[in-house]
Amino acid sequence: MAEFTITKSTLDDIAIVSLHGFLDAHTASQFEQTLGEVINQGMHKIIVNFAELEYISSAGLGVFMVFIEGVRAKNGDIKLAEMQPRVFTVFDLLGFPMLFEIYEQQQDAIAKFGSNA
Amino acid sequence: MREADSSNNSFKTILWLSVALLVLTGRVVSDVIALASGSFDSTISSAIRVLLGFAFIACTGFIVWGYAQVHAYRSRRDFAKDFTRLLVLLFVAVLPFGDGGNPTGISEVLFANILGAERIFCALFMVVFLYRALNLQRTSQTRRYTRVIIIGTVGAFVTALISEATHVNTFRVLILLLCAVLAIIMYLAVKRRTWVHLLSAKEKRTLLLLTFVGMILGIVSMAFSWSHTSELYISLREATYGFQVVMAYASTFLTIFCERVFWTTLFSLPNSSMIERRTFEFSSVAYLNRIAAESTDIEKLYATVTSLAMQATRGSAAWSFSLDQQSGVQVRSQERLNVKQIQALNDADVVAEFAATLVQPVNIEYMAEHPTFRYLSRSVESFAQSMIIAPLRSGRDFVGAIIVTHAQPFSFETDDVQAVSAFASSASVAIENARLVEDSLEKERYHKELLVGREIQRKLLPQTNPQFDKYEIFASSAPALEVGGDYYDFYHLADGSPCVLIADVSGKGISAAFYMAKLKGVAIALARHATTAQQLVEDINATLFGTMERQMYITMMAVHLGSNGHMSIVRAGHTPALLVRPGGTSVIKPRGLGVGLAKPEFFRTCIQTEQYTLRTDEALLLFTDGINEARNHQEEEFGLERLESIVQDVTTQRGASAESISQKVMHDVLAFSNHAMQHDDMTLIVIRRAP
Numbered sequence: 001m002a003e004f005t006i007t008k009s010t011l012d013d014i015a016i017v018s019l020h021g022f023l024d025a026h027t028a029s030q031f032e033q034t035l036g037e038v039i040n041q042g043m044h045k046i047i048v049n050f051a052e053l054e055y056i057s058s059a060g061l062g063v064f065m066v067f068i069e070g071v072r073a074k075n076g077d078i079k080l081a082e083m084q085p086r087v088f089t090v091f092d093l094l095g096f097p098m099l100f101e102i103y104e105q106q107q108d109a110i111a112k113f114g115s116n117a
Numbered sequence: 118m119r120e121a122d123s124s125n126n127s128f129k130t131i132l133w134l135s136v137a138l139l140v141l142t143g144r145v146v147s148d149v150i151a152l153a154s155g156s157f158d159s160t161i162s163s164a165i166r167v168l169l170g171f172a173f174i175a176c177t178g179f180i181v182w183g184y185a186q187v188h189a190y191r192s193r194r195d196f197a198k199d200f201t202r203l204l205v206l207l208f209v210a211v212l213p214f215g216d217g218g219n220p221t222g223i224s225e226v227l228f229a230n231i232l233g234a235e236r237i238f239c240a241l242f243m244v245v246f247l248y249r250a251l252n253l254q255r256t257s258q259t260r261r262y263t264r265v266i267i268i269g270t271v272g273a274f275v276t277a278l279i280s281e282a283t284h285v286n287t288f289r290v291l292i293l294l295l296c297a298v299l300a301i302i303m304y305l306a307v308k309r310r311t312w313v314h315l316l317s318a319k320e321k322r323t324l325l326l327l328t329f330v331g332m333i334l335g336i337v338s339m340a341f342s343w344s345h346t347s348e349l350y351i352s353l354r355e356a357t358y359g360f361q362v363v364m365a366y367a368s369t370f371l372t373i374f375c376e377r378v379f380w381t382t383l384f385s386l387p388n389s390s391m392i393e394r395r396t397f398e399f400s401s402v403a404y405l406n407r408i409a410a411e412s413t414d415i416e417k418l419y420a421t422v423t424s425l426a427m428q429a430t431r432g433s434a435a436w437s438f439s440l441d442q443q444s445g446v447q448v449r450s451q452e453r454l455n456v457k458q459i460q461a462l463n464d465a466d467v468v469a470e471f472a473a474t475l476v477q478p479v480n481i482e483y484m485a486e487h488p489t490f491r492y493l494s495r496s497v498e499s500f501a502q503s504m505i506i507a508p509l510r511s512g513r514d515f516v517g518a519i520i521v522t523h524a525q526p527f528s529f530e531t532d533d534v535q536a537v538s539a540f541a542s543s544a545s546v547a548i549e550n551a552r553l554v555e556d557s558l559e560k561e562r563y564h565k566e567l568l569v570g571r572e573i574q575r576k577l578l579p580q581t582n583p584q585f586d587k588y589e590i591f592a593s594s595a596p597a598l599e600v601g602g603d604y605y606d607f608y609h610l611a612d613g614s615p616c617v618l619i620a621d622v623s624g625k626g627i628s629a630a631f632y633m634a635k636l637k638g639v640a641i642a643l644a645r646h647a648t649t650a651q652q653l654v655e656d657i658n659a660t661l662f663g664t665m666e667r668q669m670y671i672t673m674m675a676v677h678l679g680s681n682g683h684m685s686i687v688r689a690g691h692t693p694a695l696l697v698r699p700g701g702t703s704v705i706k707p708r709g710l711g712v713g714l715a716k717p718e719f720f721r722t723c724i725q726t727e728q729y730t731l732r733t734d735e736a737l738l739l740f741t742d743g744i745n746e747a748r749n750h751q752e753e754e755f756g757l758e759r760l761e762s763i764v765q766d767v768t769t770q771r772g773a774s775a776e777s778i779s780q781k782v783m784h785d786v787l788a789f790s791n792h793a794m795q796h797d798d799m800t801l802i803v804i805r806r807a808p
Contacts (some may be wrong), residue, residue, distance in 0.1 A: 025625065032668075052160030058623040062668025063712060094672060094690040098723045 006034050014113050015043040016106070020052040024062035032063045039067060044076025047109045051082040056090055064100065077101070079109040130183045137176035139417040141234055146168045147267035161582035163358075167278075170357025174237055175379055181241045185249060196253070200327045203246050206239040207334045207371075210364075211341055213348040222389045233356035236349065236364065244270070247374060254309045258637070262306035267532040269299045276506045298364055303370045305753040306756075310381045313711030315396060319387035321382050328379035329470045335372030337752050341705070342368055391532075394429060398536050399424045402543050415439075418551065423519055427452050429540070432521035434458075434500060435466035439509075439517035439548075440469060448575040449517065458500055462522070464493050471506065472518035478507035478538045483526040505534055507541035511549040520546070566627050570600035573630040574798075577637050584605040585615040588678055591775035594800040595743075601798035602629035602638060602671075608644035608653075610677065615757055616650055619739045619802055620673035620712075621691065628669075635661070636671060651687045651726045652711075658684055658689070659717040670713040674739055682806050687724055690714070692745065694730060695738040695761060695769045702761040703733030705729070705737075736768045736803040743797035747790045755789050775803040 004027035005020045015038045023031060038046060048064075050056075068078055081103045085092065091097065103109040147169065151162040179205055190196045191552060214232055237321050244267075273292045280288035316324065341349035342365035353361035383394070408421055419437045427435035434453040438446050446469045448459055471489050481487050481504045485494040494502070501522035509517040519541055523529065574596055583590055585607075592605055602622030609614050618640060622632045640653070647653035654675050661671070672691040676684055686694065690711030694705045710723040731737055738760075747755040761783070767773055767781045779801055786799060 028668075033710065058621075058670075062623055063571065065670070067669045078595070093706075095708075095714070095723055098710055099714060101538075 004030065006031060008034065008038065010043070011110060013043070014045045014110060015041075016047045016049060016051065018049040022055045023053060024055065024057040025059040025093060028057075028063050030110040031060065032066060035063065035067055039071060044071050044074045045113050046076065046078045047106060047113075048072065048078060048080050048083065049082050049106055050080060050087055051106075053084065053087055056087050061090070061096070062089060064096075068099070077113070079103060079112065081106040081109045119761075126183050126187050130180055130187075133176045133179040133183065137173055137180065137234075140169055140172045140176060141230060141303060143252060144173070145227055148230065149223055152223075152226060153219075155185075158359060159350035166355070167282075167358050168238075170360070174241070174357060177234075177238050177241050178500070181238070181245050185245050190249060190253065196250070196325055197320075197327065199246060201332070203239075203242055204327065204330050204334060206235070206242055207338055208331065209348060210236045210239040211334060211338045213341075219324065229355065233352050236353055237356055237360060240353075240360065240364040240367050240494055243371055244363070246368050247367065250374060251306050252310045255386050256309050258308075261307060262302050265302055265369070266299050269302075270363060272507070273366060274359050274364045276359075277362040278357075278395055281354065281358035291765055292362055296369055299366065300369055300373060303373045304377070304680065307377045310378060312383045312394055313378060314608065315383045315389070316382075316389075317393055317664045321386050321389055325382045325386070328375040331371055331375035332379060333749075335368050338368035339365060340374055364650065364725075372606070387468070387654045387723065394536065398429055400540055401429065401546065402539055403775070405540065405543045405547065409543070409550060415548065416449065418544060418547050419517075421556065422540050423450040424539045426505075426519050426537045429536040430521050430529055431503065432505070432528070432533075433524045435460075435519065435521040437509075437517060438463070438469060440473070440515060454522075455472065458497070461493065461497050462501060462520075464496075464502075464704050466494065468506065469518070469635060472508045472520075473515045474510040475506065475518075476510075478505055478534050478541060480505050480529050480531075480534045482529070485526070503528045505529050505537050507537045509541055509545045509548060511545060511552060516548055559757050563646075567599050570626045570630040570674075571596050573627075574603075574633060575599050577604065577630075577633050579606055583615070587680070587682075587807050587808075588615065588784055589775045589805045590802065592604055592777045592800070592802040593779050594798065595783065595795070596798050597743070597789070597795045599625045599626075600630050601625055601741075601796075602633060603743065603798035603800040604633045604641060605739075605800055607800060608641070610644055610650075610653070611646055611648050612749075615680070616644060616647075616653065617676045617739065617804065618653070618673060619691065619800065620671050621741045621742065621798075622671050623669055630673065632665065636656050641693065649726070650685050651724055653677075654687050654689050654712065655721055656716065658712045658715075658720045658787055661713055662716060662720070664733060665713045670711040672711045676737065676739065676803070676804065682733075684729045684731055684737065685726050687726050688730060689724065692740060694740075694744045695757075695764060696731075697736045697738065698732075699765045699769055702765050704757070731804065731806055732807070733806045734769070735805070736764065736773075736775070738764055738778075739752075739802040739804070741798060741800045743795075743799035744801055746797065747786050747799065748793055749790050749792045755786055759789075760786075775805045778805075779803045 003021050004023055007018045007020070009016045017034065017038065031071065035046070062080060071078055079101045080091070081104065082105065088102070091102065094103070101109070101112065120707050144166065147165050149163070156162050172808060188195065190199070202723060214228070251259055272534070273295050276288050276292055280286070285436040313321070335808055338349070341347040342353065342361050343349055349364070350361045406421060407426065408418060417719055419439070423435045423437045423651065426432070436451040436459050437449045439449050440446050446463070446466055451459060467489065475582040481490060483568060484490040484502055484504065485498070489584065502524060503526045504520055504522040507519045508515060519537060524759065582592055590607070594603060594605070604622065605619040606619070608616045608618065618634060622629045624632070624634065638656070639657055643656040643660065644653055649655060654673060672688070673689045674691040674694060675687050678684055686705060686707055686711040688707045690709060693706035696705050697702050705727065708723065710720055715723065745755055745757050745760055763782060763785050764778060767778050782801055783799070
């Protein structure tokens with residue numbers, strides 16, 4: 001099974017978290033920890049880039065729910081970008097497009113954050 | 118048994134004591150009569166004295182032997198006590214009380230007899246003591262030597278007796294020669310004295326004193342009992358002819374014994390602390406291994422090893438810590454150090470980081486001069502100026518360390534480092550063992566949890582298929598090894614019409630089973646008051662939202678079955694359903710959001726009901742993602758298309774029932790995965806119109 005790795009970068013006040021590989025019950029805690037760290041550093045505008053994520057399980061989806069309210073309470077948001085069709089289907093079935101903004105291009109998500117500011 | 122034995126023994130002792138007193142009284146009486154009649158030196162009176170003397174020796178022999186049986190040398194203290202008793206007896210025995218001549222009055226007779234009795238007792242006590250002392254540490258030769266010595270002594274006694282009776286003096290030379298030979302044997306018999314080395318310094322000092330006094334008294338007693346003119350010699354000869362030889366021999370042996378032990382003790386005294394430490398280490402490591410074998414209590418292990426390391430090195434304080442990825446550095450035990458002192462010592466984890474680089478323990482002789490610890494030496498110099506750091510390793514991993522500190526610099530020697538090293542390595546083994554045990558317990562617990570989760574799930578799911586008037590429903594479920602959270606149930610809504618619910622709780626194992634149980638209770642209660650499937654799902658969300666962990670959610674689908682095949686279907690994030698029609702299968706995927714993800718107000722805006730009509734030649738398939746995401750050994754998914762084509766075929770066959778469709782699908786899915794590990798529960802509900 002492919003490894004799961006996370007890379008982080010920042011663009012002004014926006015944190016970009018890119019996921020690679022398989023996000024399942026075993027790797028979800030790693031993702032949760034990383035996201036928690038980003039938020040603890042005071043970053044509340046977060047983009048999660050899915051371009052290189054092969055697979056996501058229900059446990060992986062749960063991680064977003066842990067932080068979304070706290071981030072939005074601070075006028076921030078978690079926006080999702082560049083999902084592969086397979087991964088999007090999982091989000092779509094669960095109804096996530098109704099809870100999160102999902103963009104085809106990361107650029108659009110950045111622009112959205114910019115227009116809000 | 119032992120109690121019975123000892124009371125039996127003390128009874129015997131009392132018996133022999135009474136006989137001995139009787140004999141002694143007889144001696145006194147006969148002596149007084151002989152003295153009064155002026156025939157003290159006559160043959161008859163001498164013979165009576167000799168006979169009574171024999172009787173007394175026999176009684177005393179039994180008493181002393183019986184005493185030896187009861188007072189076995191169970192400890193060094195027993196031995197020391199007996200040694201002391203002997204020396205007191207011998208001291209009294211060598212005091213020149215009498216004048217050496219024949220007694221002249223009753224009081225003198227009495228005194229001489231009592232003194233003689235004491236000396237006989239002393240001689241026999243000495244013999245038995247030496248016999249036992251030699252057997253403290255036996256060699257293959259010990260028994261032979263002691264036998265020769267005893268037989269020789271008895272022989273000398275008999276020879277002396279004959280010599281006295283016949284006044285033949287040449288025997289005396291023989292006795293002296295025999296004694297010299299026996300002395301050599303005695304010398305050899307006290308060969309093994311390693312027990313002396315194992316004594317503590319204090320015990321050695323006691324032994325040194327005892328053997329010194331024993332030597333002096335032995336020499337004095339020896340000199341007296343070989344000398345014809347001495348009071349001791351005459352007194353014993355008076356008591357029984359020849360017994361002075363027994364005293365002479367015994368004194369000689371005692372002198373040899375004391376002399377040999379004395380020098381051994383004296384020379385081993387400087388090694389005492391070393392030997393004491395080795396003994397301590399040896400017994401501590403044994404103790405540590407026992408603790409490690411008996412318990413998996415890591416805390417106790419750390420506490421024990423820290424305390425032992427401190428004692429062995431005579432450090433002024435000690436502490437230990439463990440290190441693992443989850444909890445970092447954790448102080449496990451502390452001896453004579455408080456939390457603040459440990460914090461000061463391990464400032465910024467300096468000790469932990471240093472220890473992690475070590476393979477062997479190191480001796481930091483003077484912290485103020487050590488490159489790593491120099492900077493903190495000021496702040497800790499009041500309680501730690503030198504220390505030994507011993508790493509604990511489990512396999513290749515660094516798992517912790519033991520640190521012994523001393524308030525003075527240059528306090529530890531190479532020996533101390535070795536001692537701590539011994540403790541550290543046995544502690545490492547124990548920690549490794551404890552970890553292995555914990556791991557296997559963890560696995561055991563995990564396995565039990567799996568079984569418990571499955572059992573809960575089995576009990577929560579309906580035991581039979583529902584009997585609804587106008588519908589034929591068949592549900593089947595294949596749980597994964599680890600419960601996947603699949604759930605389904607059948608209800609009658611407020612108006613009495615049937616409703617089917619299928620759900621999948623996110624997460625696995627006990628926690629999924631727990632939410633399943635919660636869902637079951639909530640759904641049963643709410644279904645009674647709900648008028649539509651949508652209301653049921655919305656109410657379930659309203660009840661459960663906020664009570665669930667934030668990352669948990671439940672996907673579900675509810676189908677409200679009306680008359681004439683009318684179906685209202687809602688989907689809360691669940692895997693879509695399949696509606697199988699003769700002309701083709703369609704995917705039913707009404708808009709909706711998983712339960713537990715959003716507040717009731719928002720959730721309501723996300724949910725939409727879709728209406729369908731189920732005809733008699735059609736079937737509705739509700740299922741969980743365990744079905745379409747089933748994988749084979751090549752990691753290929755079963756997939757929705759494959760499922761669609763199978764149900765399309767089977768449903769259009771003549772006489773297909775909900776049961777036969779369900780069995781066909783389950784069979785094909787299991788055949789596809791071909792015993793590949795089933796990762797998720799698989800649940801399938803087939804709904805048809807009743808024929």
